[in-house]
Amino acid sequence: MNGWINIYKPKGYTSTYCLNVLKSKFKLKKIGHAGTLDPLAEGVLPIAIGEATKSIPYLAEAKKNYLFEVFWGEETNTLDSEGVTTNVSKIIPSLKEINKVLHLFIGQIDQVPPKFSAKKINGKRCYDLARNNEEFELKPQKVTIFNLRVVSHHENKTSFLVSCGSGTYVRSLARDLAFALNTFGYASKILRSRYSHFSKKNTLTMDFLIKNVEKEDFYKYLLDIRKVLIHIPSIKLEDERIKLIKNGMKVSMLEEFGEVNIKSLIAQNQSQVLAFGELKSGFFYPKRILNI
Known part of the structure; x- marks a missing residue:
């Protein structure tokens, strides 16, 4: 189970409290949030599940x-x-x-x-x-x-x-x-x-999730990693370069980008995000590889 969920953090609770409640309710192994909200603050709290937790630093770049x-x-x-x-x-x-x-x-x-x-x-x-x-x-x-x-x-x-x-x-x-x-x-x-694209009008309350959603239905509320990180450029790769990236090796993207530098770039296949990395002089260096 991998993806993001848009939670409305109520006033009076810590961001960590919301994580712990969801982790316990839905038996989640990996969970994290982007952008801590103070206990007295409320509103949008994006929460990452599973391999999506590796994308948290990249959401931090968003407005x-x-x-x-x-x-x-x-x-x-x-x-x-x-x-x-x-x-x-x-x-x-x-x-x-x-x-x-x-x-x-x-x-x-x-x-x-x-x-x-x-x-x-x-x-x-x-x-x-x-x-x-x-x-x-x-x-x-x-x-x-x-x-x-x-x-x-x-x-x-x-x-x-x-x-x-x-x-x-x-x-x-x-x-x-x-x-x-x-x-x-x-x-x-x-x-x-x-x-980023998470808005208050599309949030789910903690109360709704705890009272109305069963463990086996939780995945229905998750957002795709690529759709969440729409502000980061991506490139679709063929199997040969995908294998290299999954082994943590750099790959050439000179044909697509030339000798340019891009701080954050997503490598993906036709449907899934595979890795986050940096483009240096036309070579992609994977920093976070997703086990998907």
Whole structure:
């Protein structure tokens, strides 16, 4: 059983909890998810089953859309509503003021991750260090914001829609928007509405799967690996080169591509994804080979 399933993660549960419930219910040996959602966040959580787990890093390259709400005038240590208040301000920005600073966040920007995050320092999770009140600093990282706009504005709360690349923290974006407006703020709501072609309207709830789907019918809800990774180019190969790739050997694709470099490429037969790899000077180097 190999493929992807589009789950709606409810607020209040960890992404790992959703994996464990599905793994137990449907007796799955290999399972993983793309793009961790914070416990207080909800929305699209793509989950890979079986050999599809090898494709998880390649989905990370895709765009994500989030609806999020910023509560102005207050900052918490977690940058969301769960944390302890650390800073307050009487400055509440107007809609006009907010719209004026949005352009500062479009394109590639530097962003410091939240201290309460799954980032690691010397092998330790940052959220563990933060909970133990240990002092540490996180370096800014490059992230890409494709689009950012206001959805609604009501007194001390503003809702936004953002389209962003991998590694972006919405909680950090909320904090930085507030800084740009000379105030404080935190993400009071976060909902991931899209991840690549996975959308909120096509999600399945955990409740539906647990109560209505039997183990032998679970496969009916899985999405094909190739259809999920539509943003990655692919090439169909004949049996001779397929055998080489399955043995982990590089193969020439000079005839098809010339001496070009492609960071991510899918090798497949007529119907199935066989491997993920990189094209260097016209040669395909398999990195992840699927046992299908």
